[in-house]
Amino acid sequence: MPQYIQFIFLLTSIFTSTSSSPSSSPKNLTLIGSAHIANNSIILTQEITACNSRSYSLNGRILHSYPIRFFNSSSNATVSFSTRFTFKITPPPPPCIPGDGIAFLIASDPNSLPHSSGYMGLPDSPISDPFFAIELDTSFNPGLGDINDNHLGLDVNSIVSVASIDLTSQGVYLKSGKRITVWIEYRDPEKIIRVWIGYMDSKPEHSVLSLPIDISKILREFMYVGFSASNGRGSSIHSIEKIQFHTFESLTPNLQMETRSSRSCLICYPEDPVVEDYEITLYHDNHKDNRVLELAFGLLFLTGFLIIISSLIIVYCICLNKRRTLRQRFRDHPQMYRFQETEIPKKIKLADIRSATKGFDQNRIIGQGASSIVYEAYLPSCGNVAVKRFCKVNQSISLGNQFATELATMVGCLRHKNLVQLHGWCSEGNELVLVYEYMSNGSLDKILHKRSNNRPLTFEKRLNILLGISSALVYLHEECERQIIHRDVKTCNIMLDADFNAKLGDFGLAEEADGDDSVGYAREVVGDGG
Template sequence: MAEPSYFLVLLLFFCSLFLKSQSFDFVYNGFNGSDLVLDGYARIKDKALKLTDRSQNVIGHAFFPKPIPMFKNSSLDVSTFSTHFVFQIVPSDANRGGYGFAFILSPSTQLFGAQGGHYLGVLNPSNDGKSSNHLFIVEFDTVTGYNETSDRYGNHIGINVNGMNSIASESASYYKGTQKKEDVDLEEKEPIQAWIDYDGLAKQVNVTVSPLSVSKPIKPLISIFIDLSPVMKDYMYAGFSAATGEKKASSHYILGWSLKLNGFSDPLDVSQFSPIPAEQSSSSQNKLKRALIVTFSVVLFILLLALLSIFVYRKVMKFDVLEDWELDCPHRFRYKDLHVATRGFKESEIIGVGGFGTVYKGVLRATGAEVAVKKIISNDTLKGTREFAAEIESLGRLRHKHLVNLQGWCKNKSNLLLVYDYVPNGSLHSLLYSSKKGTVLSWEQRFNIIKGIASGLLYLHEEWEKVVIHRDVKSSNVLIDRNMNARLGDFGLARLYDHGQNSHTTNVVGTIGYIAPELTRTGKASKSTDVFAYGILLLEVACGRTPVVYQPDRNVILVDRILDCLQMSNIFDAVDPKLNSTYTIEEMELVLGLGLLCSHRKPEARPTMRQVIRYLNRDEILPVFDNLNSFGSKRADQIRSRFKALGLTDDSIITTSSIHSSSVGEMSSSSFEITGR
């Protein structure tokens, strides 16, 4: 009887740990002293969160400060979540107000460029409907909707994804029982409660509303099936956004709010809410506005002179003049904020140095978020600006969990700055070659890293709206996050072109050891040249050696060493000795073979990144290892002969050493424009 009891205790213990790791919840029974992230008009007033007042063209945002882990452990499915809040809308006493508010899940607490009116302070005409927004929105709208067809009557509730067109919409009401509906006027000056529930297993969203005096109805107002996994990022922020317009305005209040991950949100204690204070009438406000206008007219001339002086100063000094490439770029930071964040670009904050600039760790004073600030350095101002623009154009609109996220940029005088997510564990290169004890990457971590890089390259090559050629895949451009996942960064050399077209680049760029041999002849980068660099990276991760080891008497080429070991019938002699033979033989054999195949001298012999993913996931068997003996010298002889048949021999591989020692075709090595970083 002792053994079952012991097993039951262990089971309960591990279950509690799992549930604890998945838990995330909070409750606000009023907002006094709360730590919400507020933006725009939003403020705390008399224990209530006030998003807007009844002024024209006002926007207010409020977010819970901590990001929510949206995905289950080791799962691609969005976690179940539930939120409950109480709101009150106070319209203008002259006519009905507007425009409403929205509950949102956003990858950031900053909604840059958002407009009021029908956009509810969430989006604008240029980004409305784009899949890169990663926004889940439930709107509580009080005027004729953004989409006249679906929201024609106003006073409605809608579910939106990435834009203001509702995928489901209903007039505000609630069910009494399961059949009879009662209308709810969102502007009836009384508190209303709302529930938003998402079932991650069934992939179903339910939205329910009712007056504060009515308990949660059994039947939801809106219930649709939608998979939110493509919309959600790993971490999202929950919050509210409200807006007024030019002719219509209301005060929007949130009185209480709760949210829970993997469970139903906690009930709110209505007794702790404070009544909404009486607001001034429109006539009183108009009198106040007239008085303010008279007062402001006294100093208007001085203000105009000041603005004119600033304009002339910037025009003459040519500071902050926007160029064409700047117009469609992501958020622009103020140089002052980045200077403060990096403590004046102090040397102690440097976390990386490359050929194109220095990277500093920074902490944004407004949000407390950690960022990495890359300061571009170039003697050639035009070239530096060109590389700067290339990185913004490419990385600024890319969104993938295995790519470094570009938050924004800054251009001030001769300073060119890029702001990224801070990735705490540094580069793959630093971890591979670190001499510190306890920093050796395990084989499990290495295999996970190379699969992550492959996933990021597949997104760049085939899954984004354009083809992106990175052109500088290497270990120092792979950053490792807190969970030891890989993120490919540094897009300063990247080039974009449309699917179905060919790249037009004609200069050889990249880093010695990772440059595909055909680049030295044609100068044209392609998806295949990225695959070549990825193949070298595979061998580097497996062997713990740089692609080229420079020595006084001769240069040791990594590919040559692996082929030597292959000729000696033991390819595992090339494996990183730091692993102490602690690795999965089949996986190591796969990585070494795939690395050699990806770095084949002939581009047409290399696999695509989609094929690479299939090999790494064991969906397909690498041709070299198909139908082999299980073990022994016979298997080794078969592998060696198959590599030879594929053209992978010492004399057929064009290595970096051959670039320096001889000419290729009629072009000498001295004519190459090779950029190493």
């Protein structure tokens, strides 16, 4: 019962937990082109359904709605900055080709950026308004100086990169469909930019790009920060999941530029006079109105779940009580259960049976019927046994049914001193075998018809045989919980042990009685003469 309680608590926590739903338009972001919000992410590009389409898809771009100060005219100082963002590029299935890629962008005038698709949405020709970009390129264009279709590049006022890094050698694959995190730091006092990239949430120890560069020459007093992506003639889904951006006015050498918050947001007020944080908020905080609806659905699911669990517990208690009642009945009336507690016979490997019968040697045959042959054998786990081998299943479908019927009957509740006991069974390929206890005096018909070397049966032995078979039939018809009709009682199916105690065997034609109709059906002629 403790397992049920733990399960209830687990499901309760699942159903009552509320999930945040994305808003349609973040208040501090501007969505341009095909950019939109979905699945708690910013989706920059749409996937093209027709791979052979000759038309270009729209590019997608997001920009912070308000410009960010990069140059202080009063102090004549350029700020340092750091950013961290997590993105994912989901490539299309073959034979479609991937898109162009995604780029982190700092631009002076968003209106100067092209609206046509291609080149990650960056300008493909010189413009008067400066821009800076870190591109994550998934399209190989030798004319632009690309080194391959999986590289990181630094662009200054041109889509021809100032520096490029092969990400394949770094163990990063942009088109893997996995979440990838990028860290970018620019220190103006040192005039150096560094870039880290990896699949983990923690920043790698070594940067993939470390380049001396003075970008203060292209930075205006106010510039826009964001991302741009395009597919060109390809088809990929470019998505942004987390973004953080920070500026530093008075950067000292010992000041760490790590982002100090893991929230998925953009603008916060500065915590000190030298640091200003711009954090992109991916989602609204005005989803409180939806919590009532979410709570209602959660309670509905919880109520239904508790009803199901309660029903299962009630059924379990009923079954447990019934089992206890049967056990108590056995203690109160032991004379009605003159058999051992049912044990399921074990499955025996065919190789062990072949070894015990010397490969089903004909010299070991001790009995033969219309559907099976019986061999004498020895198994280390059982001692001397009688191996009943059914004819090939593919020769007669009914033989497989006889095997299944006999096995099911013996496994049920047939543990009686006057019933031949089943030790094991085997069903491998076309071989169907039942392993019974060995009856040293064979069948009754051999003795009655003097086909054995035994002396004629005395009156006492004959009476003992009749009483034993009668006891077995009374047990089958009246005392067994599942009333069984043997339907094939004859001398060749009555086996004798070393002391001439009779045991009834061969239940291949047996049926379970179920009222007067089943008993009447069981009186039909079945089996063979004997």
